[in-house]
Amino acid sequence: MASTVTLLIAPLPADAPADDVDATFHEVDASEPALRVGELSTQRGDGIFETLAVVDGHAQEAQAHLVRLRNSAAICELPEPNLEQWHAAIRRATSALPSTGEFALKLVLSRGVEHGPAPTAWLHASPAADFTVPREQGIRVVTLDRGLAHDAAARAPWLLLGAKTLSYAPNMAALREAKRRGADDTIFVSSDGFVMEGPTSSVILRIDGVYSTPAPSGAILHGTTQQSLFEHLEHAGERTEYRDIPVAELALADAVWLVSSVRLAAGVTALDGASVTFDEATTRRFNDYLLSPRD
Structure with missing residues (x-):
């Protein structure tokens, strides 16, 4: 083969x-x-x-x-x-x-x-690359300003923010900046203070037992892995929600994950240099599900 x-x-x-x-x-x-x-x-x-x-x-x-x-x-x-x-x-x-x-x-x-x-x-x-370490040990993340308000897509649809285009140079530059800051990945935040997404991933956080992700909009690519994981959580009786998430809530969360199609679920262990609780057991359950056959 x-x-x-x-x-x-x-x-x-x-x-x-x-x-x-x-x-x-x-x-x-x-x-x-x-x-x-x-x-x-x-x-x-x-x-x-x-x-x-x-x-x-x-x-x-x-x-x-x-x-x-x-x-x-x-x-x-x-x-x-x-x-x-x-x-x-x-x-x-x-x-x-x-x-x-x-x-x-x-x-x-x-x-x-x-x-x-x-x-x-x-x-x-x-x-695929070997993602054992980020899946099992988590990742360090920095927040970076995307330079756009969270409602930018409605006001400037020509920016094509809701499309997965080949114009990925800014996303790759953001990952290089994260490396320069001693981190592994980035969470983009809007210029008006809301959580958006990673350069190649969706953001999920858990506060008081509720799993939240930024509300899908033209400014955020709706993640296929995040949607699948939410369906799995809902089937298991967990609570999920889509909403506008102020950046300050990242530091208040019980746990934070970046999820994507190939790396799957990576728990955040540090945010802008401050430690974040890494839920190893839940992350393992996420990845067990994400590695199972999904149509």
Whole structure:
């Protein structure tokens, strides 16, 4: 079995029948050139993406990721993706991977070559990094001002804040700044004092037994892993809520987590240099669930 899989995809219209969908995939060697020089995803970050985990041969939350891909396409005025085609591509890639282990599967839809006739799309699957330490021992986090009010998306929709775009340079810069400050990750806060999200994760905190996450809005990417975990908590009889969370509540929380599709749940052990209670047992339960097959 291959440890990496790369498929170039000829995007079908959203309403096209997917009878011979395999004919729209072209597997390429990931070490070989595959994109053209004029590709706008590399020149301008003009595209969208999703990253989902493959755990022991199972693509986790594929439908939720594809629905979010479709939502990002609508926000960015890209052609609506054909979800059946993307499901087939995910199945094709997953079947080519080993049946054990963790992999990261990235889906990309770009506007294509400038003045070109069609968008560009591809899928790439590769082994996931080893996240044993952050899952079991937690992470140190700093808060960084995102430079936007928490309602910025409503006032400036052209910022595309609710879409998962390829323009990730500020997010990566925030992670580098966290490293410079002796931390592992970042929680973005709004300029008017509210918790937002991590550069590649959603924020969950627990206060008095209630699990809270920032209210979904155009300024916050609604996390697929966070939604799945909340459904699991609710099924277990726990209380969850979406609301605007003032930054000061981070220091008052019983526990804080950053959750994402591939790293899964990482408990926060320090916030801006101050110790935070790390709930090892709950974090372990979170990850046991998140590593189980999830559709």
